[in-house]
Amino acid sequence: MYLYKEEIVIPQYPFEPDAATGNPLFRINRNDCVVNYKRSDFLVPHRKDYYFMAFVKMGSSRHWIDMTPYDLKPDKFYFTTPHQVHLKEDAEPFTGIALSFHKEFLLTADNASLKELPIIQNPQNGHELSLTKGDLKFIEDILDKILAETETKETWQNTMLSAYMRIYWCI
Template sequence: MDIYNTNTLIDEQTGNLAFKLFGFEDSCQFCDTHRFNYYSLIWIKKGRGTAQVDFSEYTFTPNTLFAVTPYQPFTFTEEEPLEGVVLHFHPDFFCIHKHHEQVACNGVLFNNIYSPPMLCVTEDMQQEFEMILRQMRTEVQKTELAQYELLVSYLKIFLITASRAKTKQQPEALEGTPDEKEPFILQKLKNLIETHYKTKHSAGEYADLLNISPKALAKMTKSHFNKTMTNLISERIIIEAKRELYLTDKTVKEIAYDLGYDDEHYFSRFFKNNADISPTTYRETVGFARAIA
């Protein structure tokens, strides 16, 4: 398979990218910060380096798969030349929220604030991924009946395979599954954030609930999650805000209020500072309600 060709589908209604599969061996492919308005699966097949995703830095080696959500900022800094395959898909092409029960990648591959956005691609997975990508490439070059449905089927298989692998490699990636190496207090913190992120927005409030000092909690979260408490809380709020912007017809003001912000303008600034885009522009470029049509 000549993976270095680019295979792209464009949404005829919106003119936006719907699906794109391409290979790369360009050292500077991701050396600048990227924020795409679609989901990205980036398989680093050769090379090594560091990845900056959101507020955290991760070291990667050959055969690492990254999963990045719309407008999630990321940059790769290579130590050895990179080569790999990239799969982009827009939420309008396949909505991971709507199809969560079918694929179960939301909260595992994507949108897990406690787990690195990456996994190791084993030898067995390499063969399976190559086969699926080969089928995708063949299909995307056709204009035959049910092309969209077949491509979505291949994408689902890819996502399910990757999600299964990640839950085996990182058991804590599966929501509700405690990691034996994770201190009990941090397991409790995760539950508290999930319960209170709409009403409690400061690190101090969670430290009070856990009956420890903010400084001690900050040290634990940085050590275990490679993030600050502010990062964890902000990311959880942004994930829900993005979901609401995409799946509902609520106004930005209504979404802000539901997430504990009385001032719509303050919330919009908070969203832009964390997502690098305004809520309105996010809705316009990622989509709005088409996923439930």
Template sequence: MDDGPVPLHRLEVPAPHLLPFAIGSFDTIGPLSRAGFPHRHTFYEIVHVTGGTGAHVIDLSRWELRPPHLCFVVPGQVHYWEDVSDLQGVVILFTDDFLLDHPADRDVLRMLGERPWLSLSRADMADLAPLVADMEREYALGRPQFAAVLRAFLHVLILRAARMSGPGGDGDGPGSPRRADAVAQEFVRLLAGPGSGVRSVRSWASQMGVTVGYLNEVVKHVTGRTPGQLVRQTRTHEAKRLLALTDLTVRQVAGEVGFSDPAYFCRYFRRETGLSPSEFRRGSGALHHDYRIPSIDHPRPPA
């Protein structure tokens, strides 16, 4: 490997009204889905490996293929496939904006990206294989509201994967790695609830029966971000979701996410996203309309 810059791949969505999601086989998605050179993404990738030999290298960790596996690659991670042969499975690609219904999934995915390679038992396959097949079928058919159905399926897939991954470490005492991981994951789960972004970190710590300092420590250790950053992120994603998926006015959206002053909400939103609420809404048509990405659509048989 040379010392040049690592290529950065983007999920190409050629127009703002197209769906920031794709699912298919390695052949359908294309040769970059099994690229043998180090690269990174601006999007998430979940790979359900069902066959093949070789290895998958993620952030310098080498994982031998002994299918079935479930693999997670999050934005910024460097990965590539090494000496693979007869690679089979399903590749799922999506951007941050596809997670607006369930913003806390971003942090679950980040944690899964730290333990990216799950070997699947027979019971795990019984849980996952039909779900992945349902996602492929829903995407291929493109029926009304299929994007909403795909977002729901994806949410279930992420939660099931987190349950399979489980907390690490030994022991369950208050200072153990397992306890710290469990507290951090519980905080992330609670943030998925309605109205969670308007609550203070202190109120969350009180509800969970831990100190603010402990919550800060374990959440930062597990997720790489502070509880305050995650709360702001959740608040921002809820605002994005309301702007993209409802017809509420900007004033009404501000009220829904805890801002009494719409002007302050606009300043906050621009600081967090780089866009005004109106600019974001104009560019978020992908979540209003169920369109497909032509470059990776399955060809339809003639009528």
């Protein structure tokens, strides 16, 4: 008797450079009461080859990360690392800011220390941070600064993004 074992291949989505700025390693988007998913994306497991972080100000959805469900809630911060298995179960319009960056963003000289931070190493395999009122104000301010910086076309943009990211991850 032969047992046939079929290997399940989970699609991996590559990092897409920011269409507005052309930055090949970093992108940030403000979402104002929108859902950016196609219905065909729901209930389809996939991986991302990049880091993803989202600050949810208002709204909700339900996602699974590595077989653990997360009900996205207002005033929370969510994050994932490359190659984890994602599944979108439900998504409602939300307001917040999402940022993504390629792992090569961490390899630049300006960012070498960032890869050592707990949120990047993720030793407890967490994906959700609850925020205090002080944290909320701090995060919104830094994210607004990062958004403004990505709109500049200056040669020091990546250096400024690195500096803001160091401050951002001090939450």
